Amino acid sequence: MSQEQLKPITLMGANASGKTEIALALAHRLSGEIISADSKQIYKFLAAGTAKPAGAWAEPPAGRAYLVEGIPYNLVDTLDPRATYDAGSFVKEAKAVLVKIQAGGKTPVMAGGTGMYIQAFWNGIDELPPADAALREKLAAVARSSGKEALHAELAAIDPQAALRIPPGNIQRVIRAIEITRLAGRPVSQIWSGRFFNALPVHDGKFIFLKWQRDLLAQRIKRRTAARFDEWADETRALIAKGYPADCPGLKTLGYPQVLDYLAGRLSKPEAIRLITASSLAYAKRQNTWFGRYKNAMLIELTKFEDYDPAAIADRIIAS
């Protein structure tokens, strides 16, 4: 196996675009292992709701692995839904996995739809203070009592540059900017190096963006949501029965709030499916906007259903 063949393949695309099947086809052909770049499939017990690839945990002598079609699928099904996860953790873990895969003489295939994680992985992220839940809650309380504008003004007072870049309505980012500035002791705008944004990802290997024509993707999402809804409802009911709070990080995932509303009788099944489909589509739009920036990615456009042939697409990627 040459060094060239051990270079990673990064496969990006919106939800329901069929990345998993293509990644598996690639792994079969290249003797590869998959690294999932997905902020929600990382959680245990969220399967139907996150379209987690169906697999099983194996405990071979070589080590514990989640296997899908016999292929190790890394960074899925490992985290408790009560735990938080973030881009920094992903970068650290994914880098370790990448090294491990290559050391084993296999080809890493990174597949996922979480653009921020993929970008953080390739561009790196600046050394920033980690999240401080207590501080965040304090700042959120300020926004609740005095308003978002007041919190934004607080940011403007300590870092006018950052305040210009972040709209007052985006309270999450306002809080994060204040958090960094306070914890680091200097303005966040001076800490941002610009390496994360303002640059195309400096990737190694192949860099692929799988893009469906919108109306076709809408049909795929609609079909998939309806098909797995009952299983999704069972899964969610079981989580609540196990004592997981409805607002824990794992359940703060697209669609679960609607499923919870359905379980509570606040939404009918067709209505829940309609709402979930709509927000999945909105999410797909954001994903495509994100990946669309990557002019250095190989674009695979799917404009009819027949275009989706995982084996053929895998061959095309390998030949590129």
Added chain:
RNA sequence: GCCGCGGUAGCUCAGUGGUAGAGCACUGGUCUGAAAAACCAGGUGUCGUUGGUUCGAUCCCAACCCGCGGCA
């Protein structure tokens, strides 16, 4: 058949005698440890149809069409 209510954006609806607006949807975009998150921008229209009154009607009047409810 009669009575009542309604017909305005893709949907649910607000509104005015000077050609119209909200929420959601939709379109484009932003993004540094919550990212399946959190945001920013954009109104896309035969105001059911046809007449009448008026300088001017989406609004007032009449007839008609359609929907819902009630009475027959």
